[in-house]
Amino acid sequence: MTDLLAHIRRTCAAYGLLAPGATVLVAASGGADSTALLHALVRLGAEMSLRLEVAHLDHGLRGAESAADAAFVEGLAASLALPCHVERLAEGCLRRQGVSLQEAAREARLAWLERVAREIGATRVALGHTADDLAEEVLMRLLSGAGARGLAGMRPRRGKFIRPLTHCRRADIEAWLTGQGLTWREDSSNRKGDYLRNRVRLSLVPELAAGFNPNLTDSLCRQATILGDEDDLLDALAAEALGGLAREEAGALTLDCAGLAALHPALQRRVIRLACQRLSGGLRGLTFRHVEAVLNLGRSASPSASLSLPGGLAAQRRYGELLIRLTPSRQPTKEPDWELMLPAPGAYELPEAGRRLIVRPAQRGDADAGAATFDAAALTWPLLARNPRPGDRLQPRGMSGHKLVFRLLSDAKVPRAERWRVPVLLSAGIIIWVGGLRAAEFGQPAGQGALLAASIE
Numbered sequence: 001m002t003d004l005l006a007h008i009r010r011t012c013a014a015y016g017l018l019a020p021g022a023t024v025l026v027a028a029s030g031g032a033d034s035t036a037l038l039h040a041l042v043r044l045g046a047e048m049s050l051r052l053e054v055a056h057l058d059h060g061l062r063g064a065e066s067a068a069d070a071a072f073v074e075g076l077a078a079s080l081a082l083p084c085h086v087e088r089l090a091e092g093c094l095r096r097q098g099v100s101l102q103e104a105a106r107e108a109r110l111a112w113l114e115r116v117a118r119e120i121g122a123t124r125v126a127l128g129h130t131a132d133d134l135a136e137e138v139l140m141r142l143l144s145g146a147g148a149r150g151l152a153g154m155r156p157r158r159g160k161f162i163r164p165l166t167h168c169r170r171a172d173i174e175a176w177l178t179g180q181g182l183t184w185r186e187d188s189s190n191r192k193g194d195y196l197r198n199r200v201r202l203s204l205v206p207e208l209a210a211g212f213n214p215n216l217t218d219s220l221c222r223q224a225t226i227l228g229d230e231d232d233l234l235d236a237l238a239a240e241a242l243g244g245l246a247r248e249e250a251g252a253l254t255l256d257c258a259g260l261a262a263l264h265p266a267l268q269r270r271v272i273r274l275a276c277q278r279l280s281g282g283l284r285g286l287t288f289r290h291v292e293a294v295l296n297l298g299r300s301a302s303p304s305a306s307l308s309l310p311g312g313l314a315a316q317r318r319y320g321e322l323l324i325r326l327t328p329s330r331q332p333t334k335e336p337d338w339e340l341m342l343p344a345p346g347a348y349e350l351p352e353a354g355r356r357l358i359v360r361p362a363q364r365g366d367a368d369a370g371a372a373t374f375d376a377a378a379l380t381w382p383l384l385a386r387n388p389r390p391g392d393r394l395q396p397r398g399m400s401g402h403k404l405v406f407r408l409l410s411d412a413k414v415p416r417a418e419r420w421r422v423p424v425l426l427s428a429g430i431i432i433w434v435g436g437l438r439a440a441e442f443g444q445p446a447g448q449g450a451l452l453a454a455s456i457e
Contacts, residue, residue: 004176008040008164015156017164018044018124023051025085025122027113028076030056030069030185034128035076036173037165039182041126042080053120057112058088059105065188072185085116102195110161117160121457129154129163132170135220136200147288152228169217238270239411246275248406251416252325253279257298260322268295275324276313281415285310298322339386345452350385353421355456357385357435362451371455372439379443379452380428387420394431395441405434412437425454 012018026041028034038054045052056073058066070086077084089108117125134153141150156166165173177184193199209216241263247254253275260268272291277283286309294315297305306316308327316323338352345359362373392405409419423435432440435456445451 004036004040004168004173005043007168008037008044011156011164011167012162015162017157017162018048018050020048021050022048022124023053023120023122024124024126025113025117025120026052026054026126027109027128028054028056028073029128029187030072030076031128031187032174032177032184033130033133033165033170035182035184036177037126037128038076038080039177039180041164042082053083053085053122055085055113055116055125056087057109058086059108060089061101061105062187062189069185069187083120085120087112102197113161123160125161127161127163128165130165130168130170130173131217131221132201132205134166134224135217136197136205138220138224139200139204140196145288148227148234149231151224152231153224155228167221234266234270235274238267238274241267242271242274243407245271248404251279252323254318255298255322255324257317257320257322260295260298272324276309276311277413278410279324279326279416280311280313281413281417282311294322294324337387337389339384342381342383342385344381348385350423352387353423355421355423355435357423357425358455358457359383359452362453371453372433373445373451373453374432374439374443375445376450376452378427379432384426385423386426388422388424388434392424392431394434394438397439397441397444399441405431408434408438423456 018024024041024045026034026038028038038052041050041052044050054073054077056070058070060066062069067088070088074084074086113125116122137153138151141153144150154163154166156163189195190198191202193202205216213219242253242255245255245259255271255275260271263271269288269291272294273283273286276286290309293307294309297307297315297317300317302317303319304317306314308314309324312327314325314327316325336352338350340348340350340357342348342357342359345361347356347358347360349356362371388405388409390406393402394405394408395402396408405424406419409422414422422437424431425433425435427443430440430442432443433454435454439454
C-alpha cells in the first residue's frame with residue numbers, strides 16, 4: 001500500500017509547501033482526494049504544529065447530492081475537531097456570457113477560498129489535485145493548442161495555494177483510504193460525458209495508456225514539471241526584458257520597437273503577454289493570434305497603426321514605439337490618498353484599505369505568517385502608513401538597487417484597482433515595507449537587538 005504520508009512529506013519538502021506552525025485552510029469537496037488530504041494533514045499537523053481549518057463551497061449545481069456533500073464535509077470536520085466553513089452559492093450566479101459553467105465554478109471556488117483564508121489568517125490553502133488531475137489537464141491543454149505555460153499544468157504551489165498530492169495517483173489514494181477504513185463521497189457528474197475533462201479521463205487516457213504508453217500519466221507529469229521550470233525561467237527573462245524596454249505611465253506601457261524586435265521570438269511573445277497582464281490584471285481572451293498581431297504592429301511601416309485587444313486594451317504604433325494601453329472605459333479612476341500616523345507599536349485600523357496593521361514585538365514563526373521583522377533601534381517613531389504613490393521606491397531586503405513600488409505590486413499580480421489599498425509603511429520618510437509583500441533593506445535585523453514585526457490582517 002502507498003505510504004501517502006511519506007509522499008506528502010517529500011512533496012512538501014521539495015516545493016516548500018508547509019512550514020511548522022502554519023495555518024492551513026484545507027479545501028474539501030468530500031471526494032476521495034480531498035478527504036485523504038485532510039486526514040493526512042491532520043496526522044502531519046501533529047508533527048508540524050499545523051493549525052487546520054476546513055472549507056467547502058457548495059456550487060448548488062447537483063441539488064440534493066451537493067447538499068449531501070456539504071453535510072458530509074461538515075461531519076468529517078466535526079469528527080476531526082476542526083473548524084469548518086461552508087457556503088452555498090446563489091442559484092444562477094455562475095452563468096456568465098462567454099464563460100463555461102465549469103470555469104465559472106472554478107473561479108468562484110478559488111476566490112471564495114482566498115477570501116476565507118484571508119479572514120482566518122491562513123498562509124496556505126491546500127487543494128486535493130493529484131497526478132491524474134495534472135495529466136488530464138496537460139492533455140486538455142494540448143488539445144486546445146496551449147504553449148509551454150499551459151502544458152506545465154497545475155503547479156505544486158501557486159502563491160498561497162498548494163497541492164500536496166500532486167505526485168500521488170488517484171488509485172493509490174483510494175487504496176490508502178480503504179486501508180484506513182475511511183469513507184468518501186462520489187460525485188455523479190464525474191461519470192457524465194458532457195464535460196471535456198470527463199471524456200479525457202474516461203476515454204482518452206485509458207485508450208492512450210492501453211495502446212501507446214502504459215506509463216502515460218507519469219510521462220505527462222514529468223513533462224509538466226520540465227515545462228513548468230522552463231516557463232518560470234522564461235517569465236523571469238521576459239520581466240527583465242520588459243523592464244529594459246518599457247516606460248510605464250498611468251494605464252499604459254510604451255515599448256521600444258527596435259529593442260523588442262531584437263529579442264528572441266519566444267521572449268517577444270512573453271513580453272507582450274506580460275505587458276497586457278500588468279495593465280489589465282489578467283490574460284482572459286488574449287490568444288496567440290492577438291499577441292502576433294501586436295508584434296506585427298511593432299514591425300509595421302505605418303507610424304500610427306492601431307488595433308483593439310481583449311481585456312479593454314488597445315495597441316498603437318507611434319513611430320519607433322509600441323504603446324499598449326487601457327481603453328478609456330478601463331482607465332483607473334484616481335482614488336483619494338490616505339495615511340495614518342503610528343505613534344507607537346500597536347494595532348491600527350486602516351478603513352480606506354479595509355485592513356488592520358499590527359506592529360508588535362517579533363515572535364517565532366512571524367516569517368511563515370507573512371510578517372516582516374525590523375531592528376527596533378533602527379525605526380524612527382512615529383511611523384507612517386499610507387497608500388502607494390507614483391514614484392515610490394523600495395530597496396528590497398537583500399538587494400543593492402531600488403524598485404518601483406508599483407512595479408513590485410504589478411509583479412505580485414495585485415489588481416490595478418486594488419493597489420491603492422496596499423499599506424506602505426515608512427520610517428523617517430523611508431519606505432521600509434510594502435504590506436504583505438516585501439520588506440526593505442533598511443531596518444534589517446542585525447545582532448541580538450530587539451525586533452519588531454509588522455503584519456496586516
